[in-house]
Amino acid sequence: MGTNTKSDIALTGRTLASVVRHDLPASLVVFLLAVPLSLGVAVASGAPPAAGLVAAVTGGVVAGLLGGSAVQISGPAAGLSLVVAELIAVYGWRATCLITLLAGGLQLLLGTFKVARAVLVVSPAVVHGMLAGVGLVIALGQVHVVLGGAPQRSAVENLAELPGQLAAVHGHAVLVGLLTVGVMFGWNRLPRRSRIVPAPLAALAVSSATALLAGWDVTRLDLSAGLVGWVAPVWPEGDWHGIVAAVLLVALLAGVESLLCAVSVDKQRDGGRSDLDRELAAQGVANIVSGALGGLPVAGVIVRSTANLRAGARSRWSAVLHGLWILLFAVCLWRTITLIPAEALAALLIFIGVRMADLRRLRGLHGHGEIPIYFATMAGVVLLGLPEGVLLGLGLAALSALRRLTGVTVRARPEPDGRWHVLIGGSLTFLGVPRIVAELHTVPPGVAVDLDLNIDFMDNAAFEAVHAWRQEHERGGGSVDVDELHDEWYAMAAGGARMFPAKSPPRDPERWWLPWAHRRGPTLLPAGPSPAGSPPERAGPVPAPDHLLAGAREFHRRTAPLVRPFLHAMARGQDPSHLFITCADSRVVPNLITASGPGDLFTVRNIGNLVPRWGAVPRDDSVMAAIEYATGALGVRTITVCGHSGCGAMAALLDGGEKAAGLPSLGRWLRHGDHSLARFLSGPDAGADEGALDRLCRTNVVQQLENLLTVPRVAELVGRGRLELVGLYFDIPTARVHVLGPVPGLVDRHP
Template identity: 40%
Template sequence: MTTETHPKRPAKRSTLDRLRGLVSDFRASLVVFLVALPLCVGVAVASGVPAELGIVTGIVGGLVAGALPGSSLQVSGPAAGLTVLVADAVEKHGLAALGVLVAGAGLVQILLGILRLGTWFQAISPSVVQGMLAGIGLVLILGQLYPLFGTRSPTDTADKIAQLPGLITGPGADAGAAWSVGFGTLTLAIMVLWARLPAPWRAVPGALVAVACAALLAAVFAVPVSKVQVDSILTALDVPGPSQIGLITDPAVLGTVLTIALVASAESLFSAAAVDRMHEGPPTRYNAELIAQGAGNVVSGALGALPMTAVIVRSSTNVQAGARTKASAVLHGVWLLVFVVVLPDVVSLIPLPALAALLAHAGWKLLDPVKLVRAVRHDRAEAAVTIVTAATIASVDMLSGVLAGLALAILLAAWRLSHVAVGWSHPEDGRVHVHMRGNATFLRLPQILRSLDKVPQADRVHLDLTDLRHLDHATRLTLETWTAQREKTAAHVHTAMPPQLAD
């Protein structure tokens, strides 16, 4: 009846809502663009590739991954979490192979999405996820401390740790290093203090303010500090040729492709789960999002650029800035493209120590020591999974760390799921009642045997297994052996099995 009485009101409201949504998306896209620009450049520099490639990946992340169905408010681009992996891949296989690695990873992601395996990433233990992020953060901090102090970073993690004391005395002996420390410290201070300002001030991203201040001071006072080297974006593109494509048959290259695909997928889908909790819009379609990320990486790889993921920093900024639809993510890619076409020389004003400080700050947020301490207090076993994952990533590599964490998490889950309790009553009239409940698996055999050995001798034993939810073959054989040994002592053993476990 309302529709008949006021036939035009719903249409007017719908149009007004769409206009308001477009305005909100437009505003949010500008904020995300300002956050994404220094991060795109910083991730590229930290990965050991030209700065232009980071911006190219950001553009593709907006225009390709942002336009495809999946998550409504995620924003994709080069991620700090992949810098370690990319730097290692470039060192091993060369910059020319980067496009093949990224495009190959994208094809794997598309295949995973088509096979509907995206939702399986939701089953990964949060402890492993936290460990992966902490490990990435630790490596990122160690790697960026050296450019922040104006010196070259060692390639090996052990060397990075061993040479840390030398960074303290270095700035005093080298004027250039002292300037680097000054700019890095200034950038960190602005980012930390900016986050404590009132909300209206925080509408402008602190990272942008910090990097802009550092660039302005370096330009005005002509400070002798290293700056970002930027060339034409077209000259930076490196479309893979037949010789690069042939590298995919190399097992080492294929292993790197799979590692990039799995880590990028995990980071994107973990980000999706976090972003979905921040807004009331449509939830993420995980398999569709995985295909969208894969398509973006195929295009990015075809241009010889960096791998992309959905990034929680940009995505949360997008939500907080009031984005309503995917238009904000697409528009942020448009602004990045316009920027590199119209104002490419602005990037070359940014001091490298400022970018190093920006990434070190991002690494600290990934490491999140407060959350780690809280995890240790809450559940030491789960915290051990996190610490082992992070330590293995820092000391070996990303894939080894994630696999080690998953293996430990599975063992921990199996151990906890195999919890079993064994109790007995004192003999009465020559009879003892033995009761077991829980999940009786081989993991608990030592505990079961110790408990059964303490059962008092009796003429009759009632072995009550009716409260067992699971009884594996190894434990069943152990109980049969124990029963046979008791019966050798002239005892009669009666076993009561639950219906679901009875033969």
């Protein structure tokens, strides 16, 4: 879903107030962070320092106004510094500006043809590995600047020259670098109130002031070449194949980094998602303008975007204003930049480079087996170069994906009843035939076999292997019962039907929602026919534990493979959005009537879906504990009370407690329903056609919503608009869910 950008641009009165309150302060925070980082990226790229400011202004104003992400900040990105440095070395700075311009045109074309989603096929492991490799290369090169030397052409040469550089005599440059790194490390450990400006700006300010006051011999930044006048880009001289490759490389790297940044920021904020095609087109326009004005390539930057979001930005005006602040600074205060020692910027780049190789990213990659891709890409960037490292990572990711797509699970084991159970899962291709054949031949001859095919594709080689084994096993006196959980690939192949090359999507388990007594299957029910419109008859009484065990086996066979990826992601914690309070009645299945899945509902079930009033007697801590935990620890946004027709608890209230005779605990619990009964007796006789019991069931739901409002925390959250109370009524005979209106009215509607 694309975000609505029109309301961001049109400065209505309400929008202007939001900009002043939220976006203006956020823009100042990002501005203070962007200036030193933009200068650092320019220095790392070997470009004029002013080129970093030009790219920052262009990224903020142009990409901010036209982009499809509301809070993303664009500007010069450290991840592109190696490419820019190589282009400057080969073609010169002015020709590099034209390559940036052409790359922007390609991005604009790709965004216009709406191919942004296709760019996201690049594995995050490759992207993170590339950024880690770039960070290490930047750090290795800038170490030489801090030590008073000059960076070499490659990371390998920088590493080889490092011992000699360390052994040389060092002057004030090392002191400036150590001071900068020390401030960067210590800044975030200060009290929050003391950290008025971002750490990079504070580090440069302290090191610059110290070097100036102490009279240290350091190298100052020179902005005169970039601010004296504009020089038009020139066409690169050289083989056109190399020029085309350079344009493609800049366009794709900048585009991928921008789109991944937009997606990452979307995960951190509420509201509409980014329009990725519009964002890619806007990045193209920004690069056209930046290249024409003599700036670095522009891309979305995650560090500045995250800082913008955390500073409270609500719309794109924060990005635009931050660009305007940088423009004002570059025009009016550019002389202050000349006071910054180049060694301080180098130290800042070392710190940033090491942070780019953040090993915390490995946590997310570990569970998917993509750590080798990460390290291979990083090593390739450091040892071979950026394009070569990215291609190495992409190749390894493709091989890994091919291995997974063609991977097959084969498991054969004996059952207690003497039968053998064989499971073959995955995509059955010729690559898995040796493993399939080896496992199938472990099955003893002459036994009965249940063969489950949990597959989404089967080629001819795999079919021939399975079918030949089945024929051989049956000739030896055994039997093979084939059960295909997805499309019938085996049955179609055996029947001579035409096989389509596409893989089939997984189907939901058949009739998983039926009661046990209505299901057919080898364990639960006989396969014989039953009269039309009537439940199938049992062969005999089936003990309840057998139902549970058979149901668990069915879950393992059919449902577990489908939900396992989701449950694996939720294994470390839950984040439900709803507290669902409903009756313990066996006919009410919350996940069925709400079409919800694991992790959606935090559920409380009791007799009569009752919520005791605050301070009620007899005291009940169970329901109150669930409400406290759901609103305090889980932060649910909705509390739903769901009643149902024909509720036994409400019937007990109507007959004056006779049905609860001999059940003292139930009688005490039903006292919490006295307010519902009183409300029913004093209310109008509306909907008399549905009967007194069902009217009381509906009234009880509305009363429980009122009871929830007696809980102080619930009342406070509802009053602040942080929590919503909803009433549902499930009519069992018609299988309809009705929404009951807010307290105190009773409005009936279908969801």
